[in-house]
Amino acid sequence: MSTDNQPKSVDDADPDAAFDPAELQALRERVDELEASLADNDTGDDQKKMTIVATQGSFDMAYPPLILGSTAAAFGWDVVVFHTFWGLDILHEEKSKNLKLSAVGNPNMPVPNAVAAIPGMDRMATRMMEKKIDENGTATIEELIDLSLESGVDLQACQMTIELMDYDENDFYDGVTTGVGAATALQHMAESDIQLLV
Amino acid sequence: MSSQYDTTETLDVKGQSCPMPIVKTKQAIDDLEAGDILEVVATDSGSISDIQGWADGTNGVELLDQVEDSDLYTHYVEKTE
Numbered sequence: 200m201s202t203d204n205q206p207k208s209v210d211d212a213d214p215d216a217a218f219d220p221a222e223l224q225a226l227r228e229r230v231d232e233l234e235a236s237l238a239d240n241d242t243g244d245d246q247k248k249m250t251i252v253a254t255q256g257s258f259d260m261a262y263p264p265l266i267l268g269s270t271a272a273a274f275g276w277d278v279v280v281f282h283t284f285w286g287l288d289i290l291h292e293e294k295s296k297n298l299k300l301s302a303v304g305n306p307n308m309p310v311p312n313a314v315a316a317i318p319g320m321d322r323m324a325t326r327m328m329e330k331k332i333d334e335n336g337t338a339t340i341e342e343l344i345d346l347s348l349e350s351g352v353d354l355q356a357c358q359m360t361i362e363l364m365d366y367d368e369n370d371f372y373d374g375v376t377t378g379v380g381a382a383t384a385l386q387h388m389a390e391s392d393i394q395l396l397v
Numbered sequence: 398m399s400s401q402y403d404t405t406e407t408l409d410v411k412g413q414s415c416p417m418p419i420v421k422t423k424q425a426i427d428d429l430e431a432g433d434i435l436e437v438v439a440t441d442s443g444s445i446s447d448i449q450g451w452a453d454g455t456n457g458v459e460l461l462d463q464v465e466d467s468d469l470y471t472h473y474v475e476k477t478e
Contacts (some may be wrong), residue, residue, distance in 0.1 A: 245456075270416040273423035274454050336412040336441075346420055 204245040216228040222369075225295040248277045252384060256285030258325050258340075264397045265289070267341035272350035280347070283357035284397075287364060290356050290371045295340055300325045309315075348374040355379045402461060402473050405433035409441045411469075418444045419439065419451050422474065426458055429476045438471040448472045 238308070249271050253264040264280050271360045288294040302308050302324040332339070333390035338346070347354060355376040361368065368377045388394045399467045410418045418439045425435055437448065445463055452460035452474060461473040 212415070266416050269420050273416070273420045274451060275456065285403075336414045336417075336464055338413075350420065 201373065206348075244274060246272075246277055247393070248387070248391040250384065250387040250391040250394070251278075251280045251395045251397060253256070253280055253282045253286035253289060254284050254397050255397060256262055256294075256298060258300040258328060260297055260397065261295070261340050262343075263287045264346060265340065266397070267354045269343055269347045269350060272347065274287035278352045279355060279384075279387045280352060281355045281379070281387070283360045283384075283396075287356055287360055287366060287371075289340065290344070290375045291366065292370060295344065295372075298325075298340065301329050328364075333393045344372055348372065355383070357381075357384075383396050402434050402436070403431055404473065407436040407438060410444075411438060412475045413439070415443050415447065417441075419447050422448065422451070423424050423455075424474075426474065426476050427442040431457075431476055431478050432476055433476050435474045435476070437474065441470070442469050442470065444472065448474070469472045 232345070233321070249263040249267075251264045251268060253260075255261075264286075268278050268280045282290050288298060293366065299321045302310065303312055305315070305324075308315055310322060315324075344354070353376055354374070356368075356371055356379070358378050358380050361377065402430050406425065406444055406460065408421060410421050413421070418437065418441050422435065422437050425437075425477050429435060437444075441447075447464065448463065449460060457476060457478040459475045463473070464471040
């Protein structure tokens with residue numbers, strides 16, 4: 200191996216050309232500056248943020264946002280669930296107790312659509328599901344809402360759809376955030392590590 | 398139930414399913430002091446994986462052990478800070 204092309208070692212460097220004190224000082228200042236800005240970014244520690252947008256108000260679709268939201272809060276995450284359109288019914292104190300499972304158009308139902316369309320079938324399908332939920336030791340929707348609020352999940356009710364649905368702000372559970380819109384939701388989404396649309 | 402750990406408190410979540418074992422564990426841990434050990438007794442078979450995931454992703458807790466005995470899943474969680 201030829202030694203002709205070996206890179207110059209540090210020891211061989213011309214000592215006079217090594218450091219320009221002014222440049223060194225500038226570099227030191229730059230490092231201090233960068234470290235300070237890094238420290239500023241660290242102040243939010245490593246807390247994760249999650250935003251869920253809940254648009255559905257059927258019995259089965261109420262569960263995923265509530266389960267994920269309350270579990271994320273148990274991880275110590277900052278959680279916002281933005282409820283809009285039918286998703287508002289999950290937070291509606293009266294309606295949340297009467298959410299229904301749709302029997303029609305649900306391919307997981309053990310009955311054909313023609314039978315599922317008979318009046319009262321939704322109620323019956325919902326009762327069956329509620330019974331299974333009880334037997335399985337799964338929490339009720341109301342329990343999950345209480346738990347979510349208790350553990351600091353920010354349950355938000357979209358103001359535009361509150362008005363669209365002719366609901367009143369007092370119709371919702373205590374602790375639900377009202378007076379928020381798409382911009383608030385987007386702001387949280389932009390800051391979040393996880394964004395889900397349910 | 399006897400265990401090798403000097404448990405401060407026992408949380409009984411038998412008969413409860415996801416997400417209750419996790420959410421209740423978190424609440425129970427919040428009420429403890431650093432160094433305390435919580436014993437969580439569950440029947441939810443998903444709690445083995447869920448408690449692991451929760452403990453891994455949560456600051457200030459350490460999963461010491463998980464014991465599976467027929468249909469009973471017992472977890473030992475230490476509050477570390």
